[in-house]
Amino acid sequence: MLGIQGLLARLVDVILIVAGALLASHIRFEDLTQTRVDGAFITFSVALALVSFPVFGLYESWRGRSLLRLSGQVSLAWLLVQAGGLVLMFSVHRTDMISRLWFIYWTATSAAGLIGSRLVLHSVLRSVRHAGMNLRNVAVVGGGVHCREVVSKVQASPASGFRMSALFEVGAGEVFAPKGIPVFENFGKFSEYVRNSAIREIWLALPLSEAPTMLRFVNEFREDLVNIRFIPDVRSMALFDAGVVDLIGAPAISLVASPLPARAMVQKEIFDRLFAALALLALTPLLLIIAIAVKCSSRGPVFFTQFRKGADGQVFRIYKFRSMRAHAEKAGVVTQATKGDPRITRVGALLRRTSLDELPQFFNVLRGEMSVVGPRPHAIEHDEMYQKVVDGYIHRYRIKPGITGWAQVNGFRGETDRLEKMQKRVEHDLYYLQNWSFGLDMRIVIATMVKGLASSNAY
Template identity: 90%
Template sequence: MLGIHGLLARLVDVILIVAGALLASHIRFEDFEQTQVDGAFITLSVALALVSFPVAGLYKSWRGRSLLRLTGLVSLAWLLVQAGGLVLMFSVHRTDVISRLWFVYWTAISAAGFIGARLMLHTVLRSVRYAGMNLRNVAVVGGGVHCKELVGKLQASPASGFRASALFDVSAGEVFAPNVIPVFEDLEKFAEHVRKNGIREIWLALPLSEAQTMLRFVNEFRDDLVNIRFIPDVRSLALFDADVVDLIGAPAISLVASPLSARAMVQKEIFDRLFAALVLLALAPLLLIIAIAVKCSSRGPVFFTQCRKGADGQVFRIYKFRTMRAHVEKAGVVTQAAKGDPRITRVGALLRGTSLDELPQFLNVLRGEMSVVGPRPHAIEHDEIYKKLVDGYIHRYRIKPGITGWAQVNGFRGETDRLEKMQKRVEHDLYYLQNWSFRLDMRIVIATMLKGLVSSNAY
C-alpha cells in the first residue's frame, strides 16, 4: 500500500512529464497557436514511468546515500522509458507524426525537472535535518576503531538523516562514545532502551569473526520492526578497500582482489593506448637518433628485452634501449646496475640518467602489456626473492605495471641494494593502488615530465 509521500512523488513526476512535453512543444513550434503534442505518446510515457521508476528504486528512501548516484539512476530510468515509448510508438506506426526535435526537448526538460525536484527536496531536507528534525535514530553495536569511526561519521553528517542515539559496547576497552550517547553493556537494558525510544535502526559495526554476537542481536529483535544492518570491519582482512560485488546473484565482499573497478580499468586502458600512440608518433625522430647512437656505442642489438610480470602475473617481454655492453649472466641471476658499473656504455649512462632508455616501453603500453602509470615491473628473479621478504609485494601485480609510478616520482627508483629501499618502493606502490584516481595518474605523469626524467638514483 502506497504512503502519502509515495503518491506525492509519483504525482510530481507525472506533472513533470506532461509539463515537459508541453513546454518542449511550445519551444519547438514557437507560435503558441501551432503548439502540438502527441497525447498518446505522453500517456504511454507516463504509464511506463509509473511502472519503471518504482522498479528502479526511485521512490525508496535515499537517506544517507549518494546524490550523484541518484541523479544517474533518474536519468537512466527516464531514458529507458523514452526509448521504450519510441519502440511501442514505432510498432503501431505512429512515429511519423512525432517531431524529433520536440522529443529531444521533451526528454531533456523532463530529465532536468526530475533531477531538479529531487535536489531541491534534498536541500530542504538537509536544512530540516541540520535543525534537528526528520532524523532517524540509530543504535550502534560494536567497539574499537571501526565503531568509533562509524559513530564519528554519524555525528559529522546530520544531513544524512541518521543520528547515533545509543551504543552497545562489545569490547572490554575504554568507552569512546560522547557523553550525549548512552552506552550499554547489558543486552537486556539495551533492548529495553531501543524499544522504549522507538529506535528503528540497529547497525552492527563488527568484524566478521563476531558471528555469534550478530546472531544474539538478530534473535533479540526478531519480532520487532527494526532494521538491523551489518557494517563489517574487514580492514584486518582486506588489503584494499573492501567492495561488495554481485557474483551469480549473491553479494560478495572482495577481501583480496583488484583494487580498481572495471570502469577505472577501461579509463586507464583508453588513456594508455591514446597516450602511447601520441608519444611514439611525436618522438619518432628522437627514437631514431637514440637507436643509431646505441648501435654505434658498442656491439649488440638496439633493444634490450627481458621477461617481466604483468597484470595477474602474466609474463611479457619488456623493451628498453640497450645501455650496457653485451654480456652473459649466470642462469637465474640478474645483477642490478650499480654506480660506476663498467658494463654501462657512455651513451647508456646518458640514457639511464634521463630515463630515455625507457621510451620503447610505450610499445608495451600500445600492445596492452603495460600502463603509462603503475608499479614498476622488476626482474622475475627479483620477484621470487622479494615476495617472500616484503609484505604485500606481490599485490603490485594486481594491475598492469607502469612506465612511471608513485614510487618513482617520490624518489624511489634505481638500485635497491638494501631491503629498506624495496620496502619503501612497495609502500608507495600499495598507496597508489589504494588511492587510485585518474587525477592521481595525471599528477604522476606531469611530475614525471617536470622532475622525474633526471634522477641521481638512476645509473
Template identity: 75%
Template sequence: MLGIQGLVARLVDVFLIVAGAVLASHIRFEDTVQSRLDGAFITFSVAFALVSFPAFGLYESWRGRSLLRLVSRASLAWIVVQACGLVLMFSLHRTEVISRLWLAYWTAITGGVLIASRLMTYGVLRRVRRAGMNLRDVAVVGYGAHCQRIVRKMEASPASGFRASAMFDVRPGTDVALACVSVIDDFHEFTEYVRSNGVQEIWLALPLSEGSTIQRFVNEFRNELVNIRFIPDMQSVAMFDGAMIDLIGAPAINLMASPLPAHALVQKDIFDRIFAAVALLALAPLLLVIAVAVKLSSRGPVFFTQYRKGADGRIFKIYKFRTMRPHVESAGVVTQATKGDSRITSVGRLLRRTSLDELPQFFNVLRGEMSVVGPRPHAIEHDELYRKIVNGYIHRYRIKPGITGWAQINGFRGETDRLEKMQKRVEHDLYYLLNWSFALDMRIVVATVAKGLVSSNAY
C-alpha cells in the same frame, strides 16, 4: 525512475557542453561572422555524455565521498566522451571540417566548467551541512575500536551530511568512550529510539562473525524506510579494502583480490592507451635521436628486452633503450646496475639518470601490457626471490605494472642492495593500490615529469 534532481543535473550538463562549444567557437574565430560550429560533433558529444556520465557515477549522490574522486571521474568521463566523438567523426570522414584549435578550446573550457559546476554544488552542500541542514541521522551498531573509529570519522566530517545520533552497544560493559553520542544497550529501547526520532540510517559496524546480529537488525527494519548499511571490520582479514562486488549475481567481499573494481580498470586502460599514443607521437623525434645515439655508443641492438611479469603474473617482454655494453650472465642470475658500473655506456649513463631509457615502454602500454602509472616490474628472477621474503610483494601484480609509480616519485627506485629498500618500495606500491584514483595517477605523472626525470638513485 529518473528523479527531478537527476534530470536537472543532466540538463545543466547539456547546457554547459553546448555553451562551451559556442564560447570556444567565438574564441577561435574572432570574427563572429566567420565563427562556425560542427553541429554533428556537438550532438554526438551530448549523446555520448548522457550515456557515459551515468556509467562514471556522475549523477549519484556523493554525500560523504571523496571530492578528488569526483573531479577525477568528471575529467575522465569528459575525455572519454570527446575521444568517442572524434572516433565517430573520423569513421564518418568528417574530421577535415573540424578546427583542431576549436576542439582543444571546447574540450578545455567544457571540462573546466563541468568540474567547476560540481565543485560549486559540492561546496554549497558542504556549507549547508556544516550549518546543520540537509543532514541524515545515523544510528551506529557495534562495539570496540572499529565502531568508535566510524563514529569519530563521522564527527570529524560534518560536511559529509551524516550525523551520529545514537549507538547500540552489542557487547554491554565494553568501554565505548563516545561522549557525544547516546549509547543504548537494550535492543527494544534502541529500535524505539530509531522509530521515534526518525533516524534514516543504521550503520552496522561489526565484524563478519556477527552474522546473527546483522540478520536481527535487517529483520527488525525490513518493512521500514530505513537505510541499513554494513561496514565490516575487515582490517584483520582483508589484504586490501574488502570491497563488495557482484559475483555471478551474488554479493561477495574481496579478501585477497584486485583492489580496483572492473570499471576503474577500464577507465585506467582507456587513459593509458590514449596517453601512450599521444606520448609516442609527441616524443617521436626524441626517440629517433636517442636510438641513433645508442647505436653509435657501442655495438649491439638499440633496444634492451627482458621478460617481466604483468597483471595476474602474465609474462611479457619489456622494452628499454640499451644502456649497457653486451655481456653474458649466468642462467637464472640478473645483476643489478651499481654505481660506477663499467658495463654502462656513456650514453646509457645519461639515459638511466634521466629515465629516458624507459620511454620505449610506452609501446608496452599501447599493447596493453603495462600502465602509465603502477608498481614497477622487476626481473622475474628477483620476483622469485622477494616474493618469499617481503610481505605482500606478490600483490604488486594485482594490476598492470607501470612506467612510473608512487614508490619511484618518493625516492624508492634504482638499486635494491638492501632488503629494507625493497620492503619500502613494496609498502609504497601497496599504498598506491589501496588509494588509487585518477587524481593520484595525475599527481604521479606530474611529479615524474617535474622532479622524477633526474634521480641520484639511478645509475
C-alpha cells in the same frame, strides 16, 4: 525513470559542454566574424556524454565520498568522450575541418566547468549541512574500538551529510557514550527510538562473528524505510580495503583480492591505450633520434628486451632502449646497474638518467601488457628473491606494472642495493593499490613529467 535532480544535472552538463565549445571558439578566433564551431562534433560529444557519464557514476549521490575521486571520474569520463569524438571525426574524414587549438581549449574549459560545477554544488551542500540541514540521521550499532572509530568519523565530518543520532552498544565492557548521543542497551527501546526519531540509516559496525545480531536488526526493520548498512571490522584480515562484489549472484566481501573494482580496471585500461597511442604519435621524432643515437653509440641492437612478470604473474617481454654495451651474464643472474658501471654507454647514461630509455614501454602499454601508472616491473630473478624476504611483494602482481609509479615519483627508483630500499618501494606500491584513483594516476603522470625525468638515483 529519472528524477528532477537527475534531469537538472544532465541539463547543466549539456549547457557546460556547449558553452565550453563556444567560449573556446571565441578564445581561438579573436575576430568575431571568424568564430566558428563544428556543430556535428559538439552534438556527438553531448550525446556521448549523456550516455557515458552515468556509467562513471557522475549522477549518483556522492554524499560522504571523496571529491578528489569525483573530480578524477569527471576528468576521465570527459576525456574519453572527447577521444570518442575525435575517432568519429577521423572516420568521417572531418578532422581537417577542426582547429586543434579550439579542440584543446574546448576540452579544458568544459572540463573546468564540469568539475567546478560539482565542487560548487558540494560547497553549497557543505554549508547547508553545517547549518544543520540536509542531514541524514544515523544510528550506529556496535562496540569496541571499531565502533568508536565509525562514530568519531561521523561526528568529525558533518559536511558528509550524516548526523550521529543514536548508539546501540553490543557486547560487554565499558559503555561508550558519545557526548549528546543517546546510548541504548535495550533492543526494544532502541527500535522504538529509531522509529520515533525519523532515523533513516542504521550502520552495523560489527565483526563478522556477530551474524546473529545483524540478522536480528535486519528482521526488526524489514518493514521500515530504513537503510541498514554493514561496516565490517575486517582490518585484521583484509590486505586491502574490503569491498562487496557480486559473485555468482551472491554478495561476497573481498578480503584478499584485486583492490581495484572491475569498473576501475576498465577505465584504467581505456585511459592506458589512449594515452599510449597519443604518446607514441607525439614522441615518434624523439624515438627515431634516440634509436639512431643508440645504434651509433656501440655495437648491438637498438632495443633491450627482458622477460618480466605482469598482472597475475603473467610473463611478458619488456622493451627498453639499450643503454649498455652488449654483454653476456650467467644463466639465472641479473646484475643491477651501479654508479659508474663500465657497461653503460655515454648515450645510455643520459637515457637512464632522464628515463628516456623507458619510452619503448608505451608499446607494452598499447599491447595490454603494462599500464601507464603502476608498480614498476623487476627482473624475474629479482622477483623470486624479494618475494621471499619482503612482506606483501607478491601483491604487486594484482594489477599491471607501470612505466612510472608512486614509488618512483617519491624517489624510490634505481638500484636496490639494500633490502630497506626494496621494502620502501613495495610499501609505496601497496599504498598505490590501496588508494588508487584516476586523480592519483594523473598526479603521478604530472609528477613524472615535471620532476621524474631526471633522478640522482638513476644510473
